[in-house]
Amino acid sequence: MKMNVLRTTLIAFIVSCFFASAQEKTVLFTVNEVPVYTNEFKRVYNKNLDLVKDDSQKDIDNYLDLFVKYKLKIAEAKTLGLDKKPSYLREFGNYKDQLAKNYLNDNKVTDQLVEEAYNRLQTEVDANHILVKLEENASPRDSLLAFQEIQKLRIRAINEGFDVVKKDIHNGRTLFAEELGYFTAFKMVYSFENAAYNTPVGEWSAPFRTQFGYHVVLVKDKRKNRGDVTVAHIMLLDKEDSEDNQSRINEIYKRIKQGEDFGALAKQFSEDKSSSSTGGQLNTFSAGQLSSKTFEDQAFALEQAKDVSKPFKSEFGYHIVKLIEKHGIKSFSELAPELKNKIKRDSRSKVINDKRLEGLYNKYNVSKTTPDLTPIVSILNDTYFSSSWKIPADFKGETQLFKIGNTVFSQHDFAEFLLKSQRKRQAKVALEKLVADNYILFVESSLKIYQEENLENENEDYAQILMEYRDGLLLFDLMETEIWNAAKQDSIGLQQYFALHQDNYFYDVRVDAIVASSAKKSSIKKVAKMLSSNVSPDTIKAQLNSESKINVSFIEDILDANHQALPKDLKLETGVSDIFTHNDAYSVVSFKSVIPKTSKSFKEAKGHVIADFQEEKEKEWMSGLAKKYKVVINQEALNQVKEQLK
Incomplete structure (x- = not known):
């Protein structure tokens, strides 16, 4: 998980520094005759003004040098076929799916949920609950029995009290009665949160269902959030x-x-x-x-x-x-971005999903009326419930069921959906109901897929970010292959590099010391005198400190010369130092020994050696790329860019 986060962070950094889409057709430079446009460079430069210290021509030239090197790396990645690797295509596909989620939903619904969440964050709810556990795909009969059971338990809790019911029914498997303590928005699934916030203090909620089963909630208290x-x-x-x-x-x-x-x-x-x-x-x-x-x-x-x-x-x-x-709680404007991200990961997302589907039905003009599905019912049988059903070979299924854009979805397409959807040990239902329920899922799934596949054409912002990641991921893979992993695996090269640069890797001066500090100068004077007589810190503390009052404290260890307890100008030499003031206290140090600057072994310095070796290897590699790919700068276009960026 940590590596995935690091990988994504590095990709985002690389991209933020170098990418922009090319729309303006003035060529700034070419890499092996592949054009790079001025508009792309200007967008990158303006996006990263913090990297440019002033408006001088030198700064722009330096930035152009970085940008050219970036393009050389992209050219090399494609030459090596890294953009065709299955792992690259798979990871890019996963990212594309994640990114699309940010562009597929109704922002108005999200904004409403953000406002509701913010209002709820002002209050913490203390609650107990009773749960009758129930599988999400339970049969209608089992669902009814669970609902009847939670109704009975609610009445008992009202009449007999929560503690009595808890002692009688809680088994931690099928029946739960729990004290939840205080919680606020996002701490529970959304339907549970709704029940808790909408129920008055001292009352039991009506029965409601979550993915865990049927609940009732007793709201014991509501208080202002601690902030x-x-x-x-x-x-x-x-x-x-x-x-x-x-x-x-x-x-x-x-x-x-x-x-x-x-x-x-x-x-x-x-x-x-x-x-x-x-x-x-x-x-x-x-x-x-x-x-x-x-x-x-x-x-x-x-x-x-x-x-x-x-x-x-x-x-x-x-x-x-x-x-x-x-x-207190942060302002709405401060918290809104964080709340929006939480909502996307929270069970509130179902509300957003429902609204999205409503919009897609309207956008692509797809009817919610169920067509005649008798031909589909007729080709199904009980083998579907054991995941062994097959589409009959003679089933043509050419009849159109619905259309999205220019794409027609036929009876055979629906049959293929059913084939992929069947699973072992699913509950038996009437075939007519199974087909009707799955038809809705088929239409909704088709609407989502169609929108996602066409999103790059429908949303310019999405298309740009997607291309940023496409190149950023490619560059990450290139650097990992050519530099980072290669350097780590070149054990002989690392050893040779260390041998040539061994003077760069060392421990700085350290001291084996006793540091005493006190708020009183008179106390530290006594300490200094006793340390000079080789009195131990324990003995000194026994004499100067008591149960009711601490006059002196000690640090006894091997310390770096820049340790927080030592002032920078303190003379490091064996013996007892002069008394000095540091960190708003009086201190004295007894130096047992001064450990001089010491060379590190290869094992001790390996992390730094790898980093330095990688840096040198990358310089050599970039020099080779500059020779391998012909770069031609359009000086006239560059001069225009400089004028515009001023």
Whole structure:
């Protein structure tokens, strides 16, 4: 999954830098006589103005050089036949299907659903539910029995109470009675969400069906959404080989309670490298956004700005959290794009799909009236329900059922649809009903397929993006084949490259040190004196700290010279340093030893070696492509482009 995300991201980046459709017929340059037009280059340039630092001719020339190299790579990819590879065609097809979904639906319906979702996000619902489980394709008889059962259970819950019914019926297989807690929009399937939000507090909903079966919902409470929160934290990682971090986090907490600055302590001790330099402050988040529910609960439990939590343990380590600010729900304009994406993945999509089909019936003038399907019924038999039915050899089925555009769909086309749709162990129904139900599916499927196949001609924006991805994917495959994988697999070449450039790969200076810090200069003076006498940190803490007050804290480890606890101008030499102020505290360092700059082995440097080797290999490869393909620049057209881009 991660590789797929990375692949898509790289493709999108490549495309955003280089592609645009060619409509203007002024040729800017040719690659082996294949023209590239000025309009394409101008669109690419204007789309990426952040890559151009000024309006000078040099900038445009440099950008043109990048663009020519891009076109050389595309030419090479096609020469190698990468655009004919089954894997390329398959992945492009998958992307095309995904992209089409963004252009096939009624935007008005989507906008209505976005507005509804936003309104519901203002409120959290606390609910219990009872479920009678039922398969989606259950028979009418089984569906009726399940509906009757949920009606009975609803009446019992109203009269006897939820807890009584839960204790009596919940088995976790066919019958469920569960307390759901608070939730908001998108946390449940859409039909369930509708029932919860439309039922008053204290009441049971009417029975309703989801893909899981029949439900009833008791709405216990509705409250205002907690919104977003901004906090800072101090974190000590939970590592087996670390010192007692639980004890350390308690020490830090005592120093906070003593009045020391939270941000200063975060800078000194927090092991969350992404936030320690900013005093521990994290990006604003909402409920459910973080991967740690424990951390979220602690953050939202803080009431007033500057409130600090007690130390607690999450899945990642030990924390202390300080509330900076609580925020309400974002504005509609801020949230709308995110909500729209969620709706496309949510069960709300059925509403969108139904509206799309209604539009397609009208757009292509296809009647919803069912034609005479007796000839189809007559060729079916019970073998259909065991997935062994075949279309009779003498069935011609030439009669037209409906028409989309210039495409005619006949009885035989419908028979082929039925042939592909049959599946083993499907529930038996009357053949007339089976044919009638499947005819609707056949028409709707045909409408969708026809629209998708013609979308490139009907929607210019879709056509452009599709072409962007087509070339971007091709370029990705080329680079992967010619450079990235080739470099990784060339073990001899990598070793030789490392041998020639070994001086570039090293560990910088490190120190084996004890760093002491305190809010009081008098305390750190005592520490410095004791460190000079080789007194251990544990002994110093025992003398200077107490259960009620922490005067000094220590870091004892092998540290990089640029470690957050060490100022940049600190002289690194064995012995005890002078007292200095850093990160809003007084500190002193006892350097046990200074580990000089050390060369890395090939194994230690391999990641960097591969990256550098790939870069050198690509330069050589591009030099070869420049010789292989003849590029002719139309200087007059280039001059015009420069004037226009100014």
